[in-house]
Amino acid sequence: MIHQLQPSSYRTSFLRRRFRSHYRLAAGFLDAIPLINIGLLLFLFFMANSPFVLQPGIIVNLPASPFNSGVPYGSMVVTVSQEGMIFFRDERVSMDGLSEALAREVQERPESTLLLEADGRVFNDTLVQVYNAAVSAGIEKVVLATRVSSSGGGGP
Numbered sequence: 772m773i774h775q776l777q778p779s780s781y782r783t784s785f786l787r788r789r790f791r792s793h794y795r796l797a798a799g800f801l802d803a804i805p806l807i808n809i810g811l812l813l814f815l816f817f818m819a820n821s822p823f824v825l826q827p828g829i830i831v832n833l834p835a836s837p838f839n840s841g842v843p844y845g846s847m848v849v850t851v852s853q854e855g856m857i858f859f860r861d862e863r864v865s866m867d868g869l870s871e872a873l874a875r876e877v878q879e880r881p882e883s884t885l886l887l888e889a890d891g892r893v894f895n896d897t898l899v900q901v902y903n904a905a906v907s908a909g910i911e912k913v914v915l916a917t918r919v920s921s922s923g924g925g926g927p
Contacts, residue, residue, distance in 0.1 A: 829858060834891040835920035842886050842914050847876055849905075851889040855897050866900055873908035881909070888916040 829852050849869065850858040857864055859872050877883060885905045889898055898915075905913050 829856075831888055831890045832892070833888065833916055833918040836917035837920050839917055839919060840914070842916075843884050845880075846884040846886045846914070847873070847910075848886045848888060849873075849901055851887070851893050851897060851901060853890040853892050855893060857897075857901065866904060869901065870904040870908060873905055873910060877909040883910060884912045884914060885910045886914050886916055 829850055831850060831852060847859070852858070857866065857869055859869055864872060873885070887898070887901060887905075889901075902913055
């Protein structure tokens with residue numbers, strides 16, 4: 772007996788009719804998923820590098836000023852809370868401890884600038900004591916941190 776050869780298209784169409792898949796792939800969504808992933812990664816990257824990221828630590832309500840100037844990167848930061856507590860390098864220090872810590876820091880970096888972040892309700896006497904401790908330690912430039920006031924204005 773001679774077997775008739777059937778074309779391959781006939782055989783595959785027969786199998787397709789007999790074994791139909793119950794699952795179908797969504798054709799349009801596969802191309803959008805990598806783009807969504809890239810978009811979310813970029814969003815997370817920019818949020819992590821955003822200046823709006825909260826810094827852990829003490830809540831300080833800086834005084835407002837329409838004029839503000841920049842501070843060099845790597846400046847020393849002294850924070851004075853509303854209660855008059857003084858923090859240097861994220862550690863609470865006394866006024867005497869601040870003088871010693873600033874003197875040690877000036878020996879390592881003589882051209883340093885001190886950024887003084889003081890709450891707007893801190894007594895002037897406390898600010899003068901911190902300023903005197905900085906000057907006696909050998910710091911030549913002390914900058915008072917302020918926030919930009921809503922009235923606008925710009926710095927020099």
